[in-house]
Amino acid sequence: MSNTTVVEQKYNKWIIILSIAIPVVVAALFGVNLRRLGFDVKPLTFLPPIYASINGLTAVILVIALWAIKNKKVKLHEGLMKTAILCSVLFLVMYVAYHMTSDSTKFGGEGAIRYVYYFVLVTHIVLSIVIIPLVLITYVRALAQRFDKHKKIARITFPIWLYVAITGVIVYLMISPYYA
Template sequence: MSAISKTEKKYNRWIVVLSIVIPLVVALLFGVNLRELGFDVKPLSFLPPIYASVNGLTAVILVLALWAIKNKKIKLHERLMKFAIFCSVLFLIMYVAYHMTSDSTKFGGEGMVRYIYYFILITHIILSIVVIPFVLVTFVKALSQRFDKHRKIARITFPIWLYVAITGVIVYVMISPYYV
């Protein structure tokens, strides 16, 4: 077995673990409100516009990273992709922190806009779970210098990740009038 295969095999275990654990932990923590459990914490109600902005920044970074690789700026592409992953992790931390300290906000729109909102929200949630292993596999292929495989999976990962980043902003903009 070659060193590359061992490296990928090692990372593949982490990809499976993280792809299962992250959504489960987020789902579990989403249902935990520290204030309702008696902890003296202030609601982090200032976070939604910040984490929505981080989602927007992630979308911009992804587009810039695509531009960089198309223009053979490999180091820039690598840095941008690492920054995009960092932004996604930062978003996730802020998102969970907000929901653990604040009451859920109900969408108040009516008619067709309500259906549009829930369609965007549901596809955003589903694809945000689906994209985790794609991002991790794509990253590991690059780390392992298996650029043929990296390019192949990146063609799937990029549009999903971009959709998740953009729809995160759209969901925030649509629900923001209903924040208390």
């Protein structure tokens, strides 16, 4: 068994665990509101524009990372991709913190815009779950220096991750007028 295969196998269990655990934990914590449970915490209402900006930054980083690898700037690409992963983790932490301390905001738009909003929101949520294992597999294949396999899955991962990052900003912009 090659060293690269060992690296991939070493991380496969973690990819499966994280791909299941992250959405389950986020869904569970989404339903927990510390204030309604009697904890004396201030609502973190300042977070949505910050985590929306982080989504926007992630999208920009992904595009620059694609440019970097197409121009054979491998170290730059590697650093940008690690930064994009870090941004996604920061987004997730802030998103959960906001929802654990604040009441959910209802979208107030009417007519066709309501359908657009919910389409964007639902596709964003579904693909944000799908992207977790894709990012992890893509990253592990790079770590294992399986660049042929890395490139193959990155062609799937990149557009989905970019869509999730951009639609995160769109969802925020569409719902922001309805924040209390």
